[in-house]
Amino acid sequence: PDLGLIAMSFLGILLLGLFTVIAALSFIGRAFNWIAKTPEMTLLGALAWCFIVVFVGVNLDNLFEAAYGKSFHMSVGPGMAALIAGASIATLPSSTEIITKVSTVKDFFITLFFVALGISIPMPESLDVIILAVVLAVLAILARQLIFFPLFYFSGVDQRNAQVSSVRLAQISEFGLVIAFLGVKLGHLSPSLTSSVIFAFVITALATPIMYGKAYEIHGWIRPLLEKCGFKAPPKLESDGGKVYKLALLGFHRDASSLLYNLSENDPDLAKHTLVVDFNVALHAEIAATGAHVHYGDLANPETLHHLGLNNARVIVCTIPDDLLRGIDNKSLVHVVREMAPNAVIIANAIAIDEIQKVYEAGADYVYLNRFEAAWTLQRAINAGLEQRIVDFRRDRQSRNHYKPDRKEILG
Template identity: 55%
Template sequence: MTGKEFSRLLCFGCLLALLPATVWASASGLPSLVRDIGLCIVSAGLLAIVFVRFKIPEIAAYLVAGVVVGPIGTAIVTDPGNIETISELGLILLLYLIGLEIDVRKLLASGRILIVSGLLQYPLCIAFGVAITKLLVFAGIGGELLSGSYAPLYIGFVVAASSTLLVVKLFQETFQLDTEAGRIALGLLIFQDIWAIGVIAVQPNFSSPEIIPILLSFLGIAVLAVLAAFIAKFIIPIGFKWVAKKPEVVFAAAISWCFLIVLLGVYLDVLTSRLFGFDLHLSVGAEMGALIAGATIASLPYSAEIIGKVSVVKDFFVTLFFVGLGMSIPMPDGMNVLLLAGLFAVIAVLARYVIFFPLLYSTGLDRRNAMVTSVRLGQISEFSLVICFIGMQLGHITSDLNSAVIFAFVITALLTPLMYNRADSIHGGLSGLLGKLGFREPPQKEAGEDESYSLALLGFHRVASSLLYEFRKNHPELLPKTLVVDFNVNIHPKIAELGVAVKYGDLCNAETLHHLGVDKARVVVCTIPDDVLKGTTNRKIVRDVRHVNPNAVIIANAIELSESRALYDAGADYVFLQRVETARAVESAVEKALSGEIAEYRSSVEALYGEWHVREEVM
């Protein structure tokens, strides 16, 4: 930061220091709701600019903004309930977007991995949390805060669930929600939310737990899901078809659908009582209703449009969610609360290595994806905060213990971006230890002395999937002489069905490429761009391939125009940019459209490549 920038920020900071007095002096100028939202947004925005400048996660800025304007700061927000109400909307819209991103077929394709892990992970983590807490009490750690009979159970709830809001936000920002780790993480989060709903349903009856309320909660979810699916299949498409040419109306219709299902779920008991004369306590929480609303219309052709428009509104409300959370942070009553918060954060992260990772690995997920998924889920859930708050109201835990849980959430929330970005590095650093403990990578099939390939595809994602489709259609003789190297073993069977040799391997290691047979390939294609690659880059891969196979023709993938020169210098023979290749195709379509020949052009493209929606690709 230059001296001029610092002086300007200092002057601006002095101006902001006058804000509380200005607000109080003009308190009658705006309704309290509008004023409080404005103050929160101004504080969050300004702090976010400063925090991002110093490479601090923006979540920290929002939390600090809440502390600054909240009761333990300047107390200029007069009614924190206003912000809590608005932030609840952010959580609802986030879960609605998550539902829109859910591809049920891909989730079900995860099969045993997701179903078994989803069913076992939550109760196993609760048992882990209870055991660790009892061990701490036995060791004399925690004092009165952990001495209550329900305290160990609530710590189990705290460490058992991860933050849907934080994790999905990061997966969306990095465009990795459609990866194996992204799908497994999303599936586990959904299972965790369902488990949490069951916990909330039986909390009032902890002294005499009953299975009926839990079953009725799940029955309510099933009833709402069936009702929403029926409406979405037979009625919603008609309405969306009427308004398809008006994007702003599509957005309004999508939001109304979300809150229609939310209201149906929340007031399901009222409906059954009025219509059928009975009340079985089937009501569904607003968050789960929003998730169901999104999932039931995810297959509509307008889902991408809805996601784009709702995301903008969602970000506004999510910002207020974190500001509201910052306002709820209490003044710590002594160091014991903060020390326990740090301890809870450590236990939560430890559970990801002790429970999450072995469970995912044992159910069939490869070691890397199991570790990456576990590390990225290393935070405390918003649902855990709700469970602990209800527990405090019921007298199960003390207010100090609830405060420690809030601080633990803040700690793990601040660590989440760092852990997300370092997940692959953590796996690499622990690979030696994991191997000694029996967690081995899938065996790498080395190429035989006489085995050679015409083509080697390094990494397998959308480009490679479409490339194999074209080869199968136009050059089927090439498939038996094609090698695919990728670490996602769950798609290996589908690739192998095409007659392609597919092998597990880490693209970061030149020695691995040599043993897998890349050194004997005539043409090597780096199919994955740098923003998806983890732990390596196209430039490094090109150097490694050129080292192990000096005579190969290497085709590399670039994102930025300037990268092409560096890739050629590293040894690439040809560099393609997806943006340029796409632009060429669109340019041809635009030319035909301007000359009035777009229908003929579409027919010729479909005759050559087939209709996009009927292509059967691996991905």
């Protein structure tokens, strides 16, 4: 690659970016506020702005040649120019409306892009192209581990979630293909290298669904290596078998967040005798601030639950739905907990009607389905509306739910 050409291309991108930023700060925002009353005009205005930026970008060389009599190879491709145009209006209040209306057109052209991509995949001229593609695919996967994993980990995400997220981000992005096409068009990249990039994209696209499903298993395989490198999981707890909890919440998501807030408001004593078990260590400090006891724990690991002293808990609530649990489901979790705490009251949840009885058979004392609870409340709200007492109903429910405009839950 010609480093000089690449440098001039980046300079062109920088200049175009400065142009769009200045325009956005000076008059684009005001213009969109003026035309926002008509949704169709908002869409047309966004498309017009996109084409203006694209026109300026692709004609940078012509502008400089007219001004200085020399081409500096700073023209920006339509794809990159359109990206810059979109970024410049991303903060507009009407951006959501624009995205909604453009999405249909976007999907159509993305489909055409992949059709063109498939047609353009060349026959490898030599084995070197395939070897380089495999190397690029491996490097892309490793780069996620070397960049994203430490970033997630040191941002407060626990070891497992950081690793799983890094594995699931393995695919080379479509934007990389756009860059490759622009590179070969401008002479920055050779056709053979572009072919390798395309094949690497195909390899990672085929591998990513498999890696996505096996992400937790992959974490289990490389966890010892991560710990040797200093990326420690939260320390294992000593047995807490003598501690007695009135309530234990297994997992901490939206249901548990709202429940813990209510407890801290109207029953702080129960909150102080509540155990929360969750693997998201980034939330532990906020959970502990409510007065509850919080410990790291993988719900799929019965040994962890045993050491936490669940056998002495009086009421145990499985708060995570099956579509968010990994390595276990509510039925299996209830079965494990029932063997561990035969005298406890176990409350679990289900996401499908036909799963309710199975969870009961596993040992649950009560199984709730969120949409059933919502339907129960809606039915009473409807009856209150028909009986002209909806205001009283609202006040009662808001009082019972501890609703207030400034209510601050851990997971808002």
